[in-house]
Amino acid sequence: MNPLKKIILCPNPFRDRGLKAALQAAEILGNAGIGTAVCLPFPVNGEAGLPEGVVIQPLPTALRGADLIICFGGDGTILHVAKEAANHRIPVLGVNMGSIGFMAELESGELHLLSKLARGECRREARMMIDIQVLRAGKRVYQNIALNDAVITKGAIARIIELSVFSSGALISSFSGDGVIISTPTGSTAYSMSAGGPIVEPTAENILVTPICAHTLAAKSFVLSQDRAVKTVVGALMHKSAYLSVDGGRAFRLYSSDEVLIRKSDKQTTLVCLSDNSFYEVIKRKFSKQGEPV
Secondary structure (H helix, E strand, O other): OOOOOEEEEEEOOOOOHHHHHHHHHHHHHHHOOOEEEEOOOOOOOHHHOOOOOOOEOOHHHHOOOOOEEEEEEOHHHHHHHHHHHHHOOOOEEEEEOOOOOOOOOEEHHHHHHHHHHHHOOOEEEEEEEEEEEEEEOOEEEEEEEEOOEEEEEEOOOOOOEEEEEEEOOEEEEEEEEOEEEEEOOHHHHOHHHHOOOOOOOOOOOEEEEEEEOOOOOOOOOEEEEOOOOEEEEEOOOOOOOEEEEEOOOOOEEEOOOOEEEEEEEEEEEEEEEOOOOOHHHHHHHHHHHOOOOO
């Protein structure tokens, strides 16, 4: 990487209490001659417990001229800023302040490794993203971009929904169930994995389709080529409800016959790595933390 002049520190104040980790990082980077700006990944109220005297800049303003964004929190914090980072082609480095954090490069006790940034001792890792659209009677009513996944689920009432999933026009699965997850390889270790989907190397370029609690043994996960266009058609809902959530964000209400279109995005998220740990070493370490066999 080229010499870094300005780094945005983006702490989740509910994870990084008092912004202690972000302020420690600011000191480490300042001593290395790198300027910093503190921004929040989302609006907060008085319950966040922000320390007095810390200047919080709006993220859109700080993005101008920034070389890197460091997120302090869990993977959700990275997802909050991934879209803006991709739009401005700014790489992201994660510091895990949460429970697992597959995307985070550092743990909270490894902040001293940030000094490597000043020496250029790091590498970049490109992560595929997906574009999402919703068509209603042929008209686009929603669009978004995701680093992890797009999830179609039933509402709170315990009634299953009917979905048909197509890959470049060919029907690959039609089932009733709780929903379906369309994810990137990065998202394979998130909700998709919990629903029984495969773990895919995050630098791969595939689209994963994973049914959620399908009421048929024939509904299985599919790993599709990056070139495939995935279309999910919502069946008749009657008194049921269905929703679309992108990267765990605010739910968008779906209606009968809505078409959710997903394809590989031209944009990508770039993550910065400071270690040479392989993806498999990270998986082993994270699962061992939970007491699971590896």
